[in-house]
Amino acid sequence: MKEYDHKKIEKKWQNFWDKNGTFTAKNTSKKPKYFNLIEFPYPSGAGMHVGHIRSNTAMDIISRKRRMEGYNVLYPIGWDAFGLPTENYAIKTGIHPIKVTKQNTDTFRRQLKALGFSFDWSREINTTDPKYYKWTQWIFLQLFKKGLAYKTKTEINWCPSCKIGLANEEVVAGKCERCGGPTEKREKEQWMLAITKYAERLDKDLDTVDYLEKIKIQQRNWIGKSEGAEIDFKMFSARQDLAEEVKVFTTRPDTIFGATYLVLAPDHNLVQELRSKISNWAEVEKYISLVKTKDDIERTGENKEKTGVELKGVHAINPANKKEIPVWIADYVLASYGTGSIMAVPADDTRDREFAEKFNLPIISEYKKAGFTDFGKKVTKFKLRDWVFSRQRYWGEPIPLIHCDTCGFVPVPEKDLPVILPKVVKYKPTDNGESPLADIKSWVNVKCPKCKGNAKRETDTMPNWAGSSWYFLRYTDPKNNKELASKKVLKYWMSSKSGGVDWYNGGMEHTTLHLLYSRFWHKFLYDIGVVPTSEPYMKRTSHGMILAAQGEKMSKSKGNVVNPDDLVKTYGADTLRLYEMFMGPFDQSVSWNSDSMIGPRRFLEKVWRVGMKALTRADKNSTASLQKILHKTIKKVTEDIEGMHFNTAISSMMILVTEMENEEAISIDDFKKFLKILSPFAPHVIEELWSICKEKKSISYSVWPLWDSNLIKDDEIKIVIQVNGKVRSEMMILPTLNEESIKGQALKDENVIKHLGGQDPKRVIYVKGRLVNIVV
């Protein structure tokens, strides 16, 4: 009898799959296609996180099951390798990000291969590869040509001591993460993408896709569609009439009779325009600069107290009742949403009420009695803002534009793509906040493609959302250098009956931005005829985070990171995969506990023993009770995988295996059926047992077993008997027995008679196949 030696077995089958191209997807096939997707990892220096394994194993199980169900499965992998951590590492060490990326992807590749994921490695992609980002740049140019990319001033976080623009992530409670000094806001010209032009479709088309409901809610909340009205309020000053009007947006135009004051955002344009009419300008100006120093957390967090200043000397007229009302500025109104101004209805809105109470502004409680006629014009507003698309950073795709004083911004001709990221000496942004690329004169200075005059390259780079907004498309045709992917191949993988990526799983943290950005790009590509569907992903699910033992996030600084390499060595990849699927419900966060890995390991050892027993004994038939439980388990595992209830699927297989070990007879055929349903979870050890069963081909393309519903049927069912909702007895009945007989039999039960204590039942409730409840 052979021993279960995970090291030998795992190595053997990983080599076998590699050599035979077992998981290489074909671009043409008679089989129906199935495109499974995980979020491609960012290859961080820390190596693979156990959280990656959770998502990858889940989608691997689904991919392997689909192959056995007769699909041509594409389960690809790549690297989302541009981004801050690698760049910051380069700034610190001076090692080129290309080199760092290579090291990190090598580590990740080795780790992923050691877990036996059925990726099609021949399609591996890397967002930092010029052959890849050529097409990221190409998509940007199409957006630019359609007027969806534009430049405007926005606020960025600036660290005055590091002289560097900071990402939100690098500002911790108003302090620079690098030096600890205070940060400030600075105006900067940035490239923007007009995602708001797609807001309506991004909202509406959610009806056409199969996302988890909570994910749809997140998307909808982020897009934030609301119907309301824009109403003009006439303004006048004490000294002279004003031609000015303030446009306010409200979702409740019917409350207009209760509007007792207006509030403008402190940075509303009109405030500056009214300067000469405002009698307390000094006070107003002071307030505006105070608001500028606050960051969003301060404005929203501890500082719940409402603040604001009245614009003295100006008033507005409520168009509904012609009353004169005061105008205030306050930081609870944001310039970036709606019209940047509101009509305050303190009787209806809590924020307005708090504000009114603090500043003694009138509250009209009977506003609803006044007859309402429509004011203003109906409009639809979205919370969604345009996407700030440029970064003054090194490690990103160069924005392929050239600025010419005569012609303005001119696209780099498509034949000159990609615009290669040049080598620099220093990766740190320049002191004036420009990208390090701005210092390379030989790269920056070029001729204008249009007028051939002197011109300069755009030195900003793209955010790392760019490469991840379309990567799944590249998997279909990763080596194409004429198009981002050929139409024919895209049509095959992206538009069969189901359309798009069939199943996409990823973290909840990406269900707003990444998901929205990639849907936006996809819709744009659809509009210009590049892709065949208007939605990229047909189905989207998400997994819960894996936390450290005490329920904290795993992090280097806390020293609680679990290294998968050690676990693979000790327990084996199959055990690790099984443990991660067994540890808790897939969509919820769970705490890691390496001690619990022994359970799945023992299970696999038991599977091995049962296999050896089945082989030596060579029983013709399994016992009837074993057949029954086997078919019940096939049904449960088949259904649980589809619902991502991997933990209960494994638990049912554990019960089955215990049963197999105890039963006298197991036929080889039945044992093989069991191997098939376990194979997606623990592929290495199962391939080994499959081959020991004298099977010549990989189990990966065997046929997924069906359950026989006749074998599952129960001859007798258990009925629980309750008295007043409390369990008092139970009985076995034939499933064919009618309701009256069941109730009659229940009433004759001796425990029931005891608990009735001679009282007559008021009601007898029968729940089919479950219980009888006798109420007295």
Add this chain to the structure above:
RNA sequence: GCCCGGAUGGCGGAAUUGGUAUACGCGCACGACUUAAAAUCGUGUCUCGUAAGGGAUGUGGGUUCGACUCCCACUCCGGGCACCA
């Protein structure tokens, strides 16, 4: 402050979606095998009670014959955030 999740034995969790609460796994205790240990197997393991019974699914209410599941109010934990008019 807002949004989305979550809370069940010593621990991770299960519960046919309103119908036997605690499946499966870990841990622990005892037993078998062994010179012994490991491994494996078996038995037990929410709580109070000798028992009959009673009480438990974060807290307090409600609906129902019946609530872990539905409704209302709250507490704590995790994630996200742009005070969204």
